[in-house]
Amino acid sequence: MALPGLALVEQSLITGFLAGSLYGLLALGLSLSWGLLKLVNIGHFAMALLSAYLTWYFGTELGIPAWWAGAIIVPVFFVYGIALHWVFVRFRVSEMSSMLITFALAIIVESLIQTIWTADFRRYTTELANQSFLIGGLYIPKLNLLACAVAALLAIGTWAWLRYTYVGKALRACAEDTPIASAFGINHKTLTYLLSGICAAYAGIAGVFIALIGTLAPNEIWTWIGVVFAVVIIGRLGNPIGALLGGILIGVCEALTQSAVNPAWAPLVSFSVLILLLLVKPKWI
Amino acid sequence: MTSFGTWTRRGLFVAAVAAIGFMAADAEAQSGKPIVIGQTLALTGPLGQTGMVHKIVGEIFVDDLNKAGGLLGRPVEWKLYDDESKGSVARTQYERLITVDKVDLIIGPYATEGILAAMGVAQRYKKVFIQNTLGIPHLATYQGQFSALMIGAEPQNSFPRLVFKAYADSGFTPKSVAVVTSKFASAQFNSKGMEALAKERGMAVTYLEYDFGTRDFGAIAARVKDANPDFIWTGVLGVEGHQILDAYGKLDYKPKAHLYLYPAPSLAQVPGAEGGISQTSLEDQRPYTDDPTVKHFSEGFHEKAVKANLPYPFIDSQAGNSYAGWQILIAAVKATNSLDDAKLIEWLDKSEVQTVMGKRDFKGKFHTNSRDATQLRQIQNGKWVAVYPKERTLPETKFIAQR
Numbered sequence: 001m002a003l004p005g006l007a008l009v010e011q012s013l014i015t016g017f018l019a020g021s022l023y024g025l026l027a028l029g030l031s032l033s034w035g036l037l038k039l040v041n042i043g044h045f046a047m048a049l050l051s052a053y054l055t056w057y058f059g060t061e062l063g064i065p066a067w068w069a070g071a072i073i074v075p076v077f078f079v080y081g082i083a084l085h086w087v088f089v090r091f092r093v094s095e096m097s098s099m100l101i102t103f104a105l106a107i108i109v110e111s112l113i114q115t116i117w118t119a120d121f122r123r124y125t126t127e128l129a130n131q132s133f134l135i136g137g138l139y140i141p142k143l144n145l146l147a148c149a150v151a152a153l154l155a156i157g158t159w160a161w162l163r164y165t166y167v168g169k170a171l172r173a174c175a176e177d178t179p180i181a182s183a184f185g186i187n188h189k190t191l192t193y194l195l196s197g198i199c200a201a202y203a204g205i206a207g208v209f210i211a212l213i214g215t216l217a218p219n220e221i222w223t224w225i226g227v228v229f230a231v232v233i234i235g236r237l238g239n240p241i242g243a244l245l246g247g248i249l250i251g252v253c254e255a256l257t258q259s260a261v262n263p264a265w266a267p268l269v270s271f272s273v274l275i276l277l278l279l280v281k282p283k284w285i
Numbered sequence: 286m287t288s289f290g291t292w293t294r295r296g297l298f299v300a301a302v303a304a305i306g307f308m309a310a311d312a313e314a315q316s317g318k319p320i321v322i323g324q325t326l327a328l329t330g331p332l333g334q335t336g337m338v339h340k341i342v343g344e345i346f347v348d349d350l351n352k353a354g355g356l357l358g359r360p361v362e363w364k365l366y367d368d369e370s371k372g373s374v375a376r377t378q379y380e381r382l383i384t385v386d387k388v389d390l391i392i393g394p395y396a397t398e399g400i401l402a403a404m405g406v407a408q409r410y411k412k413v414f415i416q417n418t419l420g421i422p423h424l425a426t427y428q429g430q431f432s433a434l435m436i437g438a439e440p441q442n443s444f445p446r447l448v449f450k451a452y453a454d455s456g457f458t459p460k461s462v463a464v465v466t467s468k469f470a471s472a473q474f475n476s477k478g479m480e481a482l483a484k485e486r487g488m489a490v491t492y493l494e495y496d497f498g499t500r501d502f503g504a505i506a507a508r509v510k511d512a513n514p515d516f517i518w519t520g521v522l523g524v525e526g527h528q529i530l531d532a533y534g535k536l537d538y539k540p541k542a543h544l545y546l547y548p549a550p551s552l553a554q555v556p557g558a559e560g561g562i563s564q565t566s567l568e569d570q571r572p573y574t575d576d577p578t579v580k581h582f583s584e585g586f587h588e589k590a591v592k593a594n595l596p597y598p599f600i601d602s603q604a605g606n607s608y609a610g611w612q613i614l615i616a617a618v619k620a621t622n623s624l625d626d627a628k629l630i631e632w633l634d635k636s637e638v639q640t641v642m643g644k645r646d647f648k649g650k651f652h653t654n655s656r657d658a659t660q661l662r663q664i665q666n667g668k669w670v671a672v673y674p675k676e677r678t679l680p681e682t683k684f685i686a687q688r
Contacts, residue, residue: 008508011507011536015503018503019501019503114329117594121527121551121596125556130534139537215527219330219333223498257504258508259504263494263495264468266499267496
């Protein structure tokens, strides 16, 4: 087996880093929901894909640019997140039940997408799609870089919000021990509605980039689940920066595997890394 | 004017009587219990886009068949189930079609996995089984199966040879080849054939596999660019070709010569796909459309495909294979005047059938065509056009071997 050249390794590192940041962006809402609301929201992937389809539809059928589509989708998704949480609260849905219910929700959304837009693959072709920065002989795709920047901004912003603001601290306190936090006067319910809305809005943002970068098919929901779950666990539940770093770690490992060994081994990487980390048990997990 | 008006009225009267007569005859022709033909297709799942092509073809064919008086004087009903792109679902649904729905005839599903699963069921019930997309002929060991494809018994050898011959005839001999392939059975099987042939001819080969369902092709594109081969054989299915081209585009890489094995037809409209080649047996162009049946099929397909929002609303090899499958089954029924599977199998074993892709027999191994009649098509100006061999192309069409 020939070793890959330096340029190939460098290019793969960049590709993996950027692909991984998209994993991180997708993982962000799921990590917060699972870690702080104790709800395993598989429907998060379905909503991200729905957002991607809406972005594509607005762009190709109605001529609305992706950024404006995002400005429409994100607030709507925020409201949806609140409504979904109302259902969970109303029926006192547990962590395990939430997984089953949102799994069903994901299937419904998949069927809905397929009914409306058929099973055809859809691509949103924009001028930016194939444009890259060329730096030192290495190509950095503009859209992937933008997605990475947005993922970093959201992860750091969310981390700072949770760490330094009253609302963020209150949310973390509720996640630690809800009755005690309530005894200190924290309005637990309102905060959880807010967080659920934010998680759904993050799915909306991820969807905009999925539409711009990827190819859309209704079953795409299921291709994300394994790897993003691994990212969420590696990054630690409820940790936004962890989700981003976990995504980047998986993305880089996948890309290096593809460049150095056999590209077909890439899907094994996320779970191999997860198993390895669970065995080693570093402090952050 | 009065005379013209009288003649017009008389003409209308005669036409009306004739129309009523034809309608009565047609109704008489289609009296009796319908003949039910059962099939599953990948209407959902990863193969859904191409499954939709087969659905449209089936609708057109059955509709035309009924308009022409049905089959054996009876109307034809097409019972279609969704196999969700899964072999296990196809197997169950064919059991259901045969044992619960008690269909008179079956026709094979789309794609290798489903076909192999359904063929086992057909064999158990000794049903005649026409399949139209099995890319690994040697797996079709059931004597009652007949392939509608124009490929020979060993496409993994014959098709790569055809590709190199086409390049050689154009004065281009690749010295290095990248074989990038999905691990989907038929794609991998045929790609291994290309790898073996390229090595046999002393070419430098870079062989890369990826899993069916891979999302990001950035690293694979980087490896291909690093190898910078003269020719890239891409063993893709469906939209994977689109994704690989996207990944090339981001690295500003333009393949010199490139092939896509089983692409979604809409690949033709992807930036960077221009010049890409693939296999074919039918395209929406002359000389194929000189045949009135193909022309009628082409027009009907286009109309329905536009309504169904298919991104590439033209007939191509995929639609042609599907249509040919129907033609073969119906030809056997008409020739034997029977729905008896044993009689149909016996007739097909010895006969030739005229299809939209040309006359074909089943004298090759595993009931394939006795000769591989696969052609090459190329993306030119955003549309697939047949380019090789020359006798099946337009005089003005040229095969552009490399950029």
